[in-house]
Structure formats: C-alpha cells, structure tokens
Amino acid sequence: MDMHPDIQPLAFLLGTWNGKGRGEYPTIDPFEYDEEISINHVGKPFLFYHQRTWRRPGGAPLHTEAGYFRMGDAGVELVLAQPSGIAEVHVGSLDGSTIDLKSTGVLLTPTAKQIVTVGRRLETTGNGLRYRLDMEAVGQPFQFHLEAELHRTA
C-alpha cells in the first residue's frame, strides 16, 4: 500500500524496532529495559505508533504507549495515550531523520502522576533508531528521563 504523500517525510520511521534502554529520575531508582516499537501506516495521512518495554533483568512488562504521528503546517505532530493515565500532544520539528518534539499539552486522569512537560527526540540512521525523553514531573525541573537504542528488525 502506498504511503499518503503528507507523511512520506516520516517514512524513515516505518518498521519494527527492537533494542535496549535505560531510565532515571530523581524520584526513582535507575532501571534498564528491553523495548519493541512498531510503526506502520494504512495509506492515510498518519503513522500508528505502538511501543512496549520489559524490565531488565526479568522480562516483566514495564511501560507501553500508543499513538499517531502526522505532519502539520507547524511541523510533526504526535498524539499519545499511556496506560498510566496520561495523554500527550506534541508539536515539533523534522530535520532529515531527526524529530524534536515538545509537549503542547498533557492530560492526566485522577490516578496519574503529575507530568507537566515532556520532550521527545527521535533520530534514525539507516536501521538504527535512538531516542531521548526529558520531562518536568512530580515537582522536579525538566530533565533527562529515558534513552534507548534500537535497530530495525522488520
């Protein structure tokens, strides 16, 4: 199926990606994880993004999130749902195969942690994908939280 022309600049994201990441934040113990990201399209002007992580060592399910990338006049848009009770909307820039996003809004359910702002940077080089996530949350200033390195497996 042909990609919708609006999202062809994002074609470098398509595929299944597997790899490892690590996280830290002042309020929690550092941790490591395995990760799988899948990004696909159905011929419409968006990409479906679905991610899962598993704790290292042990393999217990850790985090997951799902959402959509699209292109707008203001740049790349990302809409994201998280099972921890968080929805994020991001707008950001596309420079070659690097996406630099900052949340323009975060919604929380009554049971969610207090996330204020999230920054997400993704870059691919061929079959490699790296990302970094920064956040302002739970009374802490905007700072590093997650980074991972994955490779395209399908």
Add this chain to the structure above:
Amino acid sequence: MDMHPDIQPLAFLLGTWNGKGRGEYPTIDPFEYDEEISINHVGKPFLFYHQRTWRRPGGAPLHTEAGYFRMGDAGVELVLAQPSGIAEVHVGSLDGSTIDLKSTGVLLTPTAKQIVTVGRRLETTGNGLRYRLDMEAVGQPFQFHLEAELHRTA
C-alpha cells in the same frame, strides 16, 4: 495470563469485536461503517483498546483510535489517542457491564478539528457490544454523533 485484580470489573470488555455503525453530525453527511475493536491485557492494571473502522460501502479505512482503560477511585478512566490530532481523557461510571464516560479533557494538535467535549457509553450483553458517542464540536452543541453494534468474534 491472569488479569490484574484492579481491572477484573472490566473483564467483560476483553476480546475482538466486529460489527457495524453509523454516524451523523450537523456539519457532515450521514455515513455507515464496519468496525473492529480489540481489547486485551498483559497482566497489568489496564486494558489496551484499539479500534478501526472502514467506510460502507467500499471498505476504505475511515477512523482509528487507540488507548487504555483503567480503574481509579473516581471510576473508569479512559486515555485515548486519535490520528486526527485529538487526545481525550475520560472518567466515568461502571454499572454492571455498562460504562458511561465523559471527557474531562481534550487536547488538539494545530491541525485538529475543534472537539470540546465527548461522551462515550459502552454496554455489553454477553457477546454483544453497543456504544454511543456524543460530542460538542466545531461550534455545535453536545449531541449524538456515532452508534454501533458489534459481536465478539475472538
């Protein structure tokens, strides 16, 4: 895999559901669609919800959305991402196998339509699932937008 006890009250949602729906709104022509909803869990305290619709007749991909159900002290929580640039967070009640949700927040990307409030009611009876969606959007008052009837196929 055992369900997390927190979400056992939502076990009636699990499965793959197929059926038909219809939509209308003052600003658009009425339309009909085929739909598939899948709802599953990974042993953690949330359900993953993923939905797709296809236009009737013709079968062209129409809408899709993905998100998570969870249970909180205030009732059922739903976090949802839509490729039209919309994120919704809902809180609502659970009465037997009927869920009545109202959005507590809606986030829009710059290219999204102006959705203000969304109501979502789902009810199951055995292997049948019906839902109704109302919304306040694009300058129109809160009113009916979508309804569908599905049956569990897996």
